[in-house]
Amino acid sequence: xxxQFELVxxxxxxxxxxxxxxxxxxxxxxxxxxxxxxxASGDPYFSHPIEVAGILTELKLDADxxxxxxxxxxxxxxxxxxxxxxxxxxxxxxxxxDGVTKLTRIELQSEQSKDAENFxxxxxxxxxxxxxxxxxxxxxxxxxxxxxxxxxxxxRRRIARETADIYAPLAERIxxxxxxxxxxxxxxxxxxxxxxxxxxxxxxxxKSDGEDIxxxxxxxxxxxxxxxxxEARVSGRIKTPYxxxxxxxxxxxxxxxxxDIMAFRVVVKDIAQCYQALGALHSRYPxxxxxxxxxxxTPKPNGYRSLHTGLYFGPEQQRIEVQIRTLEMHExxxxxxxxxxxxxxxxxxxxxVEGRQYRWLRELLDILEHAQNPEEFLEHTKLEMFQDQVxxxxxxxxxxxxxxxxxxxxFAYAVHTEVGNRTVGARxxxxxxxxxxxxxxxxxxxxxxxKAQTPSPDWENIAVSGKAKACIRRFIRNxxxxxxxxxxxxxxxRAFKAEGYDYTEKAVAGxxxxxxxxxxxxxxxxxxxxxxxxxxxxVAVFPGVREAAKPDKDKVVxxxxxxxxxxxxxxxxxxxxxIPGMAVHFAHCCHPLPGDRIVGIVTTGKGVTVHTIDCxxxxxxQDTPERWVDLGWEQDPGEEPFTGRLHLTVSNxxxxxGGLSTVIGRNEGNISNLKFTRRALDxxxxxxxxxxxxxxxxxxxxxxxxxxPAISSVERARG
Ligand code: MN
Numbered sequence: 001x002x003x004q005f006e007l008v009x010x011x012x013x014x015x016x017x018x019x020x021x022x023x024x025x026x027x028x029x030x031x032x033x034x035x036x037x038x039x040a041s042g043d044p045y046f047s048h049p050i051e052v053a054g055i056l057t058e059l060k061l062d063a064d065x066x067x068x069x070x071x072x073x074x075x076x077x078x079x080x081x082x083x084x085x086x087x088x089x090x091x092x093x094x095x096x097x098d099g100v101t102k103l104t105r106i107e108l109q110s111e112q113s114k115d116a117e118n119f120x121x122x123x124x125x126x127x128x129x130x131x132x133x134x135x136x137x138x139x140x141x142x143x144x145x146x147x148x149x150x151x152x153x154x155x156r157r158r159i160a161r162e163t164a165d166i167y168a169p170l171a172e173r174i175x176x177x178x179x180x181x182x183x184x185x186x187x188x189x190x191x192x193x194x195x196x197x198x199x200x201x202x203x204x205x206x207k208s209d210g211e212d213i214x215x216x217x218x219x220x221x222x223x224x225x226x227x228x229x230x231e232a233r234v235s236g237r238i239k240t241p242y243x244x245x246x247x248x249x250x251x252x253x254x255x256x257x258x259x260d261i262m263a264f265r266v267v268v269k270d271i272a273q274c275y276q277a278l279g280a281l282h283s284r285y286p287x288x289x290x291x292x293x294x295x296x297x298t299p300k301p302n303g304y305r306s307l308h309t310g311l312y313f314g315p316e317q318q319r320i321e322v323q324i325r326t327l328e329m330h331e332x333x334x335x336x337x338x339x340x341x342x343x344x345x346x347x348x349x350x351x352x353v354e355g356r357q358y359r360w361l362r363e364l365l366d367i368l369e370h371a372q373n374p375e376e377f378l379e380h381t382k383l384e385m386f387q388d389q390v391x392x393x394x395x396x397x398x399x400x401x402x403x404x405x406x407x408x409x410x411f412a413y414a415v416h417t418e419v420g421n422r423t424v425g426a427r428x429x430x431x432x433x434x435x436x437x438x439x440x441x442x443x444x445x446x447x448x449x450x451k452a453q454t455p456s457p458d459w460e461n462i463a464v465s466g467k468a469k470a471c472i473r474r475f476i477r478n479x480x481x482x483x484x485x486x487x488x489x490x491x492x493x494r495a496f497k498a499e500g501y502d503y504t505e506k507a508v509a510g511x512x513x514x515x516x517x518x519x520x521x522x523x524x525x526x527x528x529x530x531x532x533x534x535x536x537x538x539v540a541v542f543p544g545v546r547e548a549a550k551p552d553k554d555k556v557v558x559x560x561x562x563x564x565x566x567x568x569x570x571x572x573x574x575x576x577x578x579i580p581g582m583a584v585h586f587a588h589c590c591h592p593l594p595g596d597r598i599v600g601i602v603t604t605g606k607g608v609t610v611h612t613i614d615c616x617x618x619x620x621x622q623d624t625p626e627r628w629v630d631l632g633w634e635q636d637p638g639e640e641p642f643t644g645r646l647h648l649t650v651s652n653x654x655x656x657x658g659g660l661s662t663v664i665g666r667n668e669g670n671i672s673n674l675k676f677t678r679r680a681l682d683x684x685x686x687x688x689x690x691x692x693x694x695x696x697x698x699x700x701x702x703x704x705x706x707x708x709p710a711i712s713s714v715e716r717a718r719g
Pocket of ligand 1: 073
C-alpha cells in the first residue's frame with residue numbers, strides 16, 4: 001500500500017501546482033472514515049481507495065482526480081456524507097465523488113435490465129466529467145486485481161461479466177488501452193480460466209525457442225533504423241492472452257511462433273520519421289498485402305494514432321506485425337484521454353484530438369436515447385467468453401476448441417473429416433498417447449494418420465464432440481451399407497447361377513414392388529443383411545423355379561428326386577443305411593456334412609432326419625431308441641453341395657462382412673444364407689449357411705475364418 005508521503009510526492013512530481021495540503025487531508029480522512037473495515041482479502045479497507053489513487057498517478061491525473069479517488073467510497077460505505085465532503089474539499093470534489101458514488105450504486109444492481117438502464121445513467125454522469133469515469137475505471141481495475149479474494153463464485157462471475165461487458169469497452173472507447181487490456185484479461189481469467197490457461201501454456205511451450213526469435217527481430221529492426229539514420233526505440237510485446245484468444249476466434253488464425261502474437265513497436269521522434277521508418281522497413285522486407293494502416297492521417301475514434309504494417313521477416317518469412325509511432329502517440333495509445341493532461345498545454349493539435357474524443361460520448365448518448373431496448377445496446381458490447389470447453393492447438397498453432405473431455409479423435413475430426421477418418425494415433429506435446437487420452441488446455445496435438453485406416457465403431461464411445469460422433473456414425477453406416485451391398489449381390493449371383501440363370505439388375509428391378517424396395521441396391525442390401533433370402537428373389541423373378549429344390553432348406557427330399565437331381569442313372573446316394581423308398585432330410589439344427597459321424601431319426605410319415613452324432617437335438621430322442629437308424633456316408637459323396645451352418649461372433653467393424661465373404665469364397669464355399677442373431681455395438685453374432693462338399697471342406701473354411709482378427713469365434717451350429 002502506498003504511504004501518504006509517497007502518494008503526495010508522486011502527484012507533486014508531475015503537477016507541482018497541486019494543493020499538497022488537500023491531498024494529505026483526503027488521505028487521512030479516507031483512512032479515518034473507513035476505520036477498521038476490511039476487504040475480502042483481509043487488508044484494511046482504506047488500502048483500496050489509496051491503491052485506486054495510486055493507479056491514477058500512473059496516468060498523471062490532476063490532483064482533483066486523486067482526491068476523488070481517495071474519497072470515492074466514503075459516501076457509499078461509511079458514515080461520511082456528500083455534504084461533509086463538499087464542506088471539507090469543495091464543490092468540485094463533491095460533484096466528482098457524487099458521480100463515482102452513483103456509478104457504484106449501479107454496480108450493486110445485478111439484474112441485466114437494470115445494468116443496461118443504469119449504463120445510460122453511467123454515461124450521462126460520465127459525460128459531464130471524464131474524470132468520474134477515469135476514477136471509476138481505476139476503481140474497477142483494483143477490484144478486478146483483487147477479485148480472487150471474493151468467496152462467492154457467482155459474485156466473482158457477475159463482476160467479471162460486468163467488467164467485460166461495460167468497463168473494458170468503455171476504457172477502449174476513451175483510448176485507455178492499458179486499462180482495457182488488463183480489465184479484459186482479468187475478466188477472461190474469471191470467466192474462462194481454461195481458455196486463458198491454454199493460451200498461457202501455449203506461450204510457455206513457445207517460449208523455449210521463441211525468445212531468441214523475437215530478440216533477433218528486435219536487434220535486426222534496430223539496425224535497420226540506424227542504417228537509415230533514424231533514432232528509434234524498438235520493442236516487442238506479447239499480446240494479452242485475451243487479445244490472442246479473441247484474435248484467434250475472429251480471424252481463425254493460429255500461432256506457430258512467439259513472434260506471431262507479438263506486436264513489434266518502433267518509436268521515433270516525429271511524424272516525418274514515422275513515415276521514414278515505414279519506408280525503411282518496406283524497402284527491406286516483403287509487405288503482407290492489406291496490412292498497412294495509416295492511423296496517423298486517419299486516427300481511430302478514440303484518438304489512437306500509429307502506422308501499422310505486416311512484414312515477412314527473415315529467411316523463414318516469419319510474419320511480423322510492426323507499429324510505428326511517436327512517443328506522444330505511444331502515450332495516447334496506452335492512456336488515451338488521460339494522456340491529454342500531460343500534453344494538454346503542448347499544442348493546439350491535441351486539443352483537436354480531445355474534441356474528437358468527447359464527440360463519441362455524445363454519439364453514444366444519442367444512440368442510447370434512441371435505442372428501443374437498452375439491452376440491445378448491451379448486447380453489442382458483450383464479449384464472447386465460452387466455458388465448458390478445452391482449447392488445444394495444431395502443430396501450426398491453430399486453436400481448436402473442443403468440449404471438455406475431448407480426445408484426439410475429436411481433435412482430428414475438428415481439423416477435418418478426412419483427418420478424423422484416417423486417424424491411427426496422436427502425439428500430445430510430442431508424446432504418443434492412446435486415442436482415449438483426454439486432452440488438456442493448451443495441448444499441442446499432432447494427429448498421426450494412415451491411408452489404410454478407417455473409423456472403428458468403438459470410436460463413437462471415445463469421441464465426445466457431436467461432429468466426431470456424427471462423422472464416425474456416417475462412415476460406419478456407409479461402409480456397412482456397401483459391405484452388405486457387395487455381400488448381397490454375391491449371394492444373388494450365386495442363387496441365380498444355381499438355377500442356371502445369369503444375375504442381372506434388370507431382372508431384379510422387375511420385382512422391386514413385390515419386396516417393397518426402392519432400388520436393386522436396396523434388395524441386395526436386404527439380402528446381405530439377411531432380411532430377405534436370395535432364393536426368394538430368384539423365385540420371384542422366375543416363378544417357375546421351385547423353392548424346394550435346395551438341400552439346405554430343411555425340406556423333405558425324396559431319395560428318388562435326389563437321385564434325379566444328380567442326373568444320369570448312376571446310383572449316388574451319399575448316405576449308407578437308408579431304408580429304401582424313405583424320404584430323407586438333413587436336420588437344420590446341425591447341418592450334417594459328408595465326413596461327419598451321423599445318425600438318423602425316423603419320424604412316421606416324414607421319413608428320416610439326419611443329425612450329426614453330437615447334435616443336442618438327439619437328447620430329445622433318448623427314450624425312443626427304436627427311432628434311431630445308424631447311417632454312414634458313401635465313399636464318394638458326389639458333387640452335390642451340402643450346407644454347413646456356422647455360428648460366428650465378429651467384432652462390429654467396417655469391412656468384416658466383406659472380408660468374411662471373401663475368405664469363404666476363396667476357400668470355395670458359397671454363402672447361401674446369413675442371419676444376424678444378435679447385434680450389439682461392439683460385436684455381432686450371426687449364423688451363416690455355407691455350401692461345402694464335406695466336413696473337411698467346412699473345417700478348412702472355419703480355420704481360415706478363425707485366422708481373421710475381427711472374428712472372435714467360429715463354431716458349427718449344434719442344435
Ligand atoms: Mn471502490
